[in-house]
Amino acid sequence: MPNKKKLKKVRQSELLEKIETKPFVTDEELSEHFHVSIQTIRLDRLELGIPELRERIKNVAQKNYSKVISLGKSEIIGELIDLNLNQSGISILQTTQEMAFKRTKVVRGHLIFSVAESLAMAVINAKVALTGVANMKYKTPVLLGEKLVAKAEVVKIRGNKYFVHVKIYVKSEQVFRGKFILVSIEEE
Secondary structure (H helix, E strand, O other), X not given: OHHHHHHHHXXXXXXXXXXXXXXXXXXXXXXXXXXXXXXXXXHHHHHHOOOOHHHHHXXXXXXXXXXXXXXXHHHOOOEEEEEEOOOEEEEEEEOOHXXXXXXXXXXXXXXXXXXHHHHXXXXXXXXXXXXXXXXXXXXXXXXXXXXXXXXXEEEEEEOOEEEEEEEEEEOOEEEEEEEEEEEEOOOO
């Protein structure tokens, strides 16, 4: 019995460390990593006071929404998990049944574009901006239930024009690439 307690304490310590370094790791991934059941991971999280993945994402997103200048919180498609104005940003979107075509279970293209465009808008330091140019490429279909991870990078700023590249991934595979030129409009 004392041996099991020690293993549990060691596992919980390592679990805490793993979640601190990778806050968006799922219970399933933790279960595989520690070779225990998902229920064991959930009990460990509960004992340690670690919220579930959805809550951890919301907590990180809340901190980042306050930095956004060009959009309102509700205008960003997905959960904004990292933001450095005029540099880079990351958002996550878990796809649902409403986002996909019923027959094929393929996520609608305009939704994927919306994730990319709203992240591109959020990452720039401008009060009012419009998309001047968008060049995009859908690389592979996204299926219902897959999690999109969008990464934006501001590659150049020239006057009131912001050049932003956005790549969207499912796991480690790139499924979309967008190059945006956003134009900042001065308010009167």
